Amino acid sequence: MRLHVVDHPLVAHKLTTLRDERTDSPTFRRLADELVTLLAYEATRDVRTEQVDVRTPVAPTTGVRLSYPRPLVVPILRAGLGMLDGMVRLLPTAEVGFLGMVRDEDTLQAQTYATRMPEDLSGRQVYVVDPMLATGGTLIAAIRLLIDRGADDVTALCLLAAPEGVELMERELAGQPVTVVTGAIDERLNEHGFIVPGLGDAGDRLYGTVG
């Protein structure tokens, strides 16, 4: 597994406002959208392209375009939905699949309640978006499902990660074609499995509901 922490002052600035408990849901949604664009710049560095001929008003030349099969973007519901628009804006040819997953508040085990994506992902590049990598259980389960369906290159974009979750992913997904791109790695998890200092419950902060 490859890990990339995006070290950029704009990312740090936006993450700081995102963390602030006074930031309201509309502002939180806007910042999450802006942050995914910055993370995606790094995360899509190896997106597959093919050569294409183009004629400018001045001369013919050669360029590139995103190649087929189309990349797949998979938001993990609910909180991942807050990163979807920014991602598909950058990858306009992408197809979108959905994974509904929720962490049991007591056991911290991830449960899958919805799966809507192609059965066969052979040869596909997949971008999973979820703002929080805490224990890592959710992302590990999501990535295993994608690799079981044939995905041969999976990149996860997270706004924040905990060291415990990154370590578990490195152990459980060793040797797999997986990259994690995150805006920061925080200090630790607390006794409720929340990232410290983190930003609280990303789903609640995005959508203003508890659940």
Ligand SMILES: O=P(O)(O)OC[C@H]1O[C@H](OP(=O)(O)OP(=O)(O)O)[C@H](O)[C@@H]1O
């Ligand atoms: O790394 P983990 O310990 O598995 O935790 C991370 C998961 O927890 C959050 O989702 P949550 O279960 O709160 O669901 P929600 O998006 O519906 O709020 C978050 O968006 C991740 O999916």
Ligand SMILES: O=c1cc[nH]c(=O)[nH]1
């Ligand atoms: O800190 C955390 C951990 C899991 N899920 C969240 O939304 N926040």
Ligand SMILES: [Mg+2]
């Ligand atoms: Mg939540």
